[in-house]
Amino acid sequence: MMTSLERRNALKGNELAWYERMLEIREFERRTNELFAAGLIRGTTHLCVGQEALDIGLATTLNPDDVLAATYRSHGVALAFGLSSHSVMAEIMGKATGCAGGVGGSMHMCDSTVGLLPTSAIIGGGMPIAVGAALAFQVQKKKNVGVALFGDAATNIGAFHESLNLAAIWKLPVIFVIDNNVYGEYTRIDLSTPIEDLHLRAASYAMPSIKVDGMDVYAVQASMQEAVDRARRGDGPTLVEAKTYRFSGHSRADQALYRPAGELEHWQKRDPILLTEQALIKKGILDQAKIEAMKTKIVNLVDSAITQAQADPEPSAKDMFSNVFKEMRK
Amino acid sequence: MMTSLERRNALKGNELAWYERMLEIREFERRTNELFAAGLIRGTTHLCVGQEALDIGLATTLNPDDVLAATYRSHGVALAFGLSSHSVMAEIMGKATGCAGGVGGSMHMCDSTVGLLPTSAIIGGGMPIAVGAALAFQVQKKKNVGVALFGDAATNIGAFHESLNLAAIWKLPVIFVIDNNVYGEYTRIDLSTPIEDLHLRAASYAMPSIKVDGMDVYAVQASMQEAVDRARRGDGPTLVEAKTYRFSGHSRADQALYRPAGELEHWQKRDPILLTEQALIKKGILDQAKIEAMKTKIVNLVDSAITQAQADPEPSAKDMFSNVFKEMRK
Amino acid sequence: MTAMRFRQAIVTALSDEMESDERVILFGEDVAAAEGVFKTSEGLFDKFGPVRVRDTPISEMAFTGAAVGAAMMGMRPVIEIMFMEFLGVALDQLVTEGAKMHYLSKGEYTVPMVVRASCGAGLGFGTQHSQTLENWVAATPGLKVIEPSDAQSAYSLLRAAIQDENPVMFLESRILYAERGEVDTSLKMEIGKARVLQEGSDVTVVALGNMVNVARDAIADAKVSADLVDLATLVPWDRETVLNSVKKTGRLIVVEESPWSGGWGSEIISTATTEAFSALKCAPFRITAPDVPVPYNGTLEARYIPSAVHVSAALKAAVESNQVLKPWWITEGVSK
Amino acid sequence: MTAMRFRQAIVTALSDEMESDERVILFGEDVAAAEGVFKTSEGLFDKFGPVRVRDTPISEMAFTGAAVGAAMMGMRPVIEIMFMEFLGVALDQLVTEGAKMHYLSKGEYTVPMVVRASCGAGLGFGTQHSQTLENWVAATPGLKVIEPSDAQSAYSLLRAAIQDENPVMFLESRILYAERGEVDTSLKMEIGKARVLQEGSDVTVVALGNMVNVARDAIADAKVSADLVDLATLVPWDRETVLNSVKKTGRLIVVEESPWSGGWGSEIISTATTEAFSALKCAPFRITAPDVPVPYNGTLEARYIPSAVHVSAALKAAVESNQVLKPWWITEGVSK
Ligand SMILES: Cc1ncc(C[n+]2csc(CCOP(=O)(O)OP(=O)(O)O)c2C)c(N)n1
Ligand SMILES: Cc1ncc(C[n+]2csc(CCOP(=O)(O)OP(=O)(O)O)c2C)c(N)n1
Ligand SMILES: [Mg+2]
Numbered sequence A, B: 001m002m003t004s005l006e007r008r009n010a011l012k013g014n015e016l017a018w019y020e021r022m023l024e025i026r027e028f029e030r031r032t033n034e035l036f037a038a039g040l041i042r043g044t045t046h047l048c049v050g051q052e053a054l055d056i057g058l059a060t061t062l063n064p065d066d067v068l069a070a071t072y073r074s075h076g077v078a079l080a081f082g083l084s085s086h087s088v089m090a091e092i093m094g095k096a097t098g099c100a101g102g103v104g105g106s107m108h109m110c111d112s113t114v115g116l117l118p119t120s121a122i123i124g125g126g127m128p129i130a131v132g133a134a135l136a137f138q139v140q141k142k143k144n145v146g147v148a149l150f151g152d153a154a155t156n157i158g159a160f161h162e163s164l165n166l167a168a169i170w171k172l173p174v175i176f177v178i179d180n181n182v183y184g185e186y187t188r189i190d191l192s193t194p195i196e197d198l199h200l201r202a203a204s205y206a207m208p209s210i211k212v213d214g215m216d217v218y219a220v221q222a223s224m225q226e227a228v229d230r231a232r233r234g235d236g237p238t239l240v241e242a243k244t245y246r247f248s249g250h251s252r253a254d255q256a257l258y259r260p261a262g263e264l265e266h267w268q269k270r271d272p273i274l275l276t277e278q279a280l281i282k283k284g285i286l287d288q289a290k291i292e293a294m295k296t297k298i299v300n301l302v303d304s305a306i307t308q309a310q311a312d313p314e315p316s317a318k319d320m321f322s323n324v325f326k327e328m329r330k
Numbered sequence C, D: 001m002t003a004m005r006f007r008q009a010i011v012t013a014l015s016d017e018m019e020s021d022e023r024v025i026l027f028g029e030d031v032a033a034a035e036g037v038f039k040t041s042e043g044l045f046d047k048f049g050p051v052r053v054r055d056t057p058i059s060e061m062a063f064t065g066a067a068v069g070a071a072m073m074g075m076r077p078v079i080e081i082m083f084m085e086f087l088g089v090a091l092d093q094l095v096t097e098g099a100k101m102h103y104l105s106k107g108e109y110t111v112p113m114v115v116r117a118s119c120g121a122g123l124g125f126g127t128q129h130s131q132t133l134e135n136w137v138a139a140t141p142g143l144k145v146i147e148p149s150d151a152q153s154a155y156s157l158l159r160a161a162i163q164d165e166n167p168v169m170f171l172e173s174r175i176l177y178a179e180r181g182e183v184d185t186s187l188k189m190e191i192g193k194a195r196v197l198q199e200g201s202d203v204t205v206v207a208l209g210n211m212v213n214v215a216r217d218a219i220a221d222a223k224v225s226a227d228l229v230d231l232a233t234l235v236p237w238d239r240e241t242v243l244n245s246v247k248k249t250g251r252l253i254v255v256e257e258s259p260w261s262g263g264w265g266s267e268i269i270s271t272a273t274t275e276a277f278s279a280l281k282c283a284p285f286r287i288t289a290p291d292v293p294v295p296y297n298g299t300l301e302a303r304y305i306p307s308a309v310h311v312s313a314a315l316k317a318a319v320e321s322n323q324v325l326k327p328w329w330i331t332e333g334v335s336k
């Protein structure tokens, strides 16, 4: 079994691995959806199908000692950051072996070994925390960056405004990444927000911003690299807006019937996995046979992760009382 | 005794009355400061010296059935809106005759007969409330407007961002007025905010904005009129930034020693009362003799208001239990 | 009488109020076109249109405050905070602004608004979407707090809340949304009046929201003679009914989903002890959730919530031998 | 031992911790250049410089959350919320994020941060700047809550709070800032331990923050033999000390500045009743503020806060005749 850190490092400079990890995320979400429908997962889930390029772009540009504050929609970014399908699925199933020990669930992914802070289920919850992590790095004179990843609709919450302003005035090494997947729950972004290009809000804080095609992993990497470089240089924060699309419904059983006809199909033509596939084929490092082999491997990998997670033990009553407070060193 | 509404209406189209009311505000604040220093007022006070043109500009452009959500720094706007010096001073002194019955104090002015909502002592507290008032007007198909008046430093609180966005998306008849007096408490605005022209933040909401010389009552009126017209036409909100200067310290005994040398003096040359005085003299409706007479009248008016307030009764223990809940109609 | 689900009782109350009073407007995230994530506004957008039923951006502070302002200008806004936790980004507007406007205006302005919020554990929504959090709002003079336990009280109390001249926090046990009950739409209920759902002689059980149902099952299971008091309104709570019951039975158990520390049940015990001390036959006590964040895992979450089995044992201990049943985490030795 | 004001004890504790641990940083509105609106960070900006002592914009949500994030990355941030009410715009970050990060990370991340906030009535700051509001934070598993009563406990407990590995809410009775007391900077105090300030046999008086001083005066005035328990830590509070005292004296009075409804004192009464029922000689009771927004007028504000005169009368009623003293607004007939 590879550790999270090993799985993270395995992506380094390895384009095929990016593609494979994207396949893993896609397959993982497909199975999650299936398991939820079958009643084998409780609560709620928020799938990230269609956003794999963004997740991989983040994971491959950041270092494992950089940190990310993300949201309830984080299966993909967790896998991209290096967590195993088993660790994520076990968490979704509430097992003791899950990345949060089974007390978190689908909305709360975490792994300190790769800088994945506990993801927040509160809109805007993670932004000030990423700012604070960046503050620590600045004080500690470390070259790390803090990243907040959140949705388009989250740009309307007060914490967004306050976080960007504070980061700007303190010139913190933090990057705010808007995953603009066009919807906040069942509401199209234009119904809740009077401007289309959300990154333009950076102007309110004299902060540089970047708009990027979130379906293109290379584009995401390039934009993130620019922002990361700025942060590591000590030149402060950046607001990045990645234009993506939520292929699935918002959560659970949502069929997304509120979508205008043809919209999904339009975006599916720009499926990030498809785009990566085409790019790699063009570069001559991927072909149909390899694709098939990889897909089979991934199907099996995710399947056995699920089988394993299902067989895993549940946390005990005692576990529920652990980690409420950190005990003091005596 | 004139009612608040009569005092408000007395300003209508009467430039001399504006000037006189500005004198009243100035004298009122001078006496407030004196009384506080003498220990005759408890708690805290936030003077508005230097901002009289903004207060009068608002009061003369809005109708008495428009509403204003303002802040703890509202003695001036209360007087401009029509409240008597007695009613405001009695409140500051905690008397039963005060505009909030003595339970509010300096930070909580209110008078429903002229649309002065209870002022909030929480930064950002009034903005959503003005939005809500505007929402009511829109639903009720009334031509009224809601106005939020707040400081420069308040543009960094989350409620600012959320309120502007909500007002914009619902196209509400609301006007956000930034009283940019250069300081938030003891901190110069450039130390807390990375941009200088705060009205530019309106771009984040595709909202029109206006920058105006807050020392010039005519300019304030013109800008407010533009915003009010837009709102009454049903064309939505406006962000107005009035450039003013806080002649006094933030509150109570603050000597404002943190000000750069010469800054106060620079602004004092643009004292709003001075500017109005000069304009009225130029127009030939004011002369030195009239000024002297008015000043004497105002000094006496404020003085007798104070004398009266001091003699007024305190609220009774029973008053403290009134108006916690509105009793139901039976 | 009509059989309907708890969530339909909410819809019906909203609809009936909106029909009879055009000042009532409704807004919140996805309450209009999508009819609410819990379908608690089904049909209302179609029926009352986009002026009165509105989707908001994700801006709890702005839209809670907008309700305050609209209420002060003569509307009767009802807003939906999807999960009670989300009030954590907007508490100021309800508690520090809305609840104080009547007081600060010498009574000149009133704030007739209702903040509906779903609350409680049991559905696997994890630690940031499963608390009841009455404590955030319960010590706010000027704010009423209601928490119905079934479709009938949801219907009648929501109507009463909308008709009230004051700000009201209306907490809905999320786990009850799908539960069915008989509703008489002509039945009025008064805010501040507890419901004695069942009468008995040996013990008084006080509960709120879904815990009323747990308590009912427990009483049946324990076969004790109990007064079951559904508090229904937490602020102002019905001291008279509770005290009369305790004076009659001499025993008091409060069942609450709040944590062991800081939960509202302490106030019931404390008041009853002070006011009915000489009537008490044994120590009154609370049955609560433990002092931990709500765990996601289903088995743990089920243990987190007070269970009928445990409450039943507590009832027997009290009635049969005047004993206090300690929390399970103490008796089982898993925590202090 | 050094005589210093309460606010200087705060400064000294901050300074000593910052000196001994470079991970400690301080930020908030006007805490740096201006040294705090209550001068609770006097000299710290000069001493520790702009990297470790920072002024923030007026953005409580952002800077409270920034403390959470910085703490998770190994710093020990102390932030100042100028008036406790301002947490109403930022509660989410402390209660729903910060307090749950350790749990949600299987203990991998810790959040050693302190949120200092001034609280309480008595200085004429009006209804939005005068509450104690412990109830907003007290039912939060994962968050400790401290409220010192004098310069010594302010000093020792603030140091303990900063050294603690968990998020701590540190409430400072604003009215105490100017009070002087003797401080022994070598004295350590433990979080979660109450201080028995005075021992007696006939009644246990439990208080917090400035109410400890009111209780002390009352005990002297009433000339009763009382245990005066300064709770000092509200979460987790010292059950053992309180229960032992109640078992000894058989009488319990809690003095609190919270409102009558929803105040923290209920929990003390409730727990003591449950755990020490048979030891009680008479009904325990609370002395609290009334259920009204804090009034500005000085006479009313003085009545709002529990007074030594009233507490003294209550002590006598309890000790001399086992009676409960009703709140003054009831006995005087000004309210129900
Ligand atoms: C403060 C708060 N308000 C509301 C919600 C409910 N909610 C969960 S997800 C969501 C939509 C968020 O949309 P967006 O930010 O675009 O992210 P996406 O789900 O598309 O990834 C809402 C409203 C919440 N979790 N927190
Ligand atoms: C939420 C909140 N945070 C902090 C404060 C404390 N405070 C009162 S006035 C003030 C400065 C506000 O500056 P500005 O908005 O420019 O208004 P001005 O006082 O200059 O009129 C601050 C920080 C508050 N009242 N509310
Ligand atoms: Mg989205």
Ligand SMILES: [Mg+2]
Pocket (backbone or CB within 6 Å): B151, B152, B153, B179, B180, B181, B182, B183, B184, B185
């Ligand atoms: Mg200012």
